[in-house]
Amino acid sequence: MVELVEVEDESFETKQAGPSDEEDEYTDTDSEISTDDEDNVPDEETLADRIYALRDIIPPTTRSYISNKVDTTTSWIKSGLSFSGKTLWVISTSALMLGVPWALAFAEEQQMVEMEKEMRMRESGQELLNQGTTAGALNSQLNAQTGKPAL
Structure with missing residues (x-):
């Protein structure tokens, strides 16, 4: 079986140098105590300062x-x-320089087609009217020759 033995180091047994325990050197007075206003003031550290401080944590190769x-x-x-x-x-200038004139020409062509169609309809309507008047005149002439009254 294994038996554990505690070995004490000599450096732990000696006292460390530090402030003495004398009460004369340290006094706790109101003049030395800071006010609450001073403790509550945050550091004027910005987010950029915090990010800049991270450069010490990240290795140079990773940073580069x-x-x-x-x-x-x-x-x-x-x-x-x-x-x-x-x-x-x-694209926009090409559309303006080519598209707008083409659209205007297309609209003008459509207008011309509509005008021609309207002219043809007028001519055909005029022919129907002319046929009706000539047919009526022929009927009246025939009726006059046969002695029948015109309707």
Whole structure:
């Protein structure tokens, strides 16, 4: 069976140097006690200060890796936004320069087609009216020759 024996170190037995236990040196008075107002004042530390303090915790290689990734991502985002802005500009100006005149010409062509259709309808209506009057005149002439009264 194993038997444990406690071995005491000599450095633990000696007293450490520190303040003496004399009461004359330390006095607790109201003038030395801080007020509550001083204790409740928060440090003027911002979020940026806290993040900047993290640089001591993160190793330099990891910091450079993160920095490179952030720079690369930022560059890609800037390039993408720039490209999409230029593309949007080209599309919108092309639509304005080509689309608007085409739409105006198309609307004018539709108007012309409608006017032609209306003219044809008027002509055909006029022909029907002319046929009706000539037919009526022919009927009256026939009735006059046969001696029948016109209806």
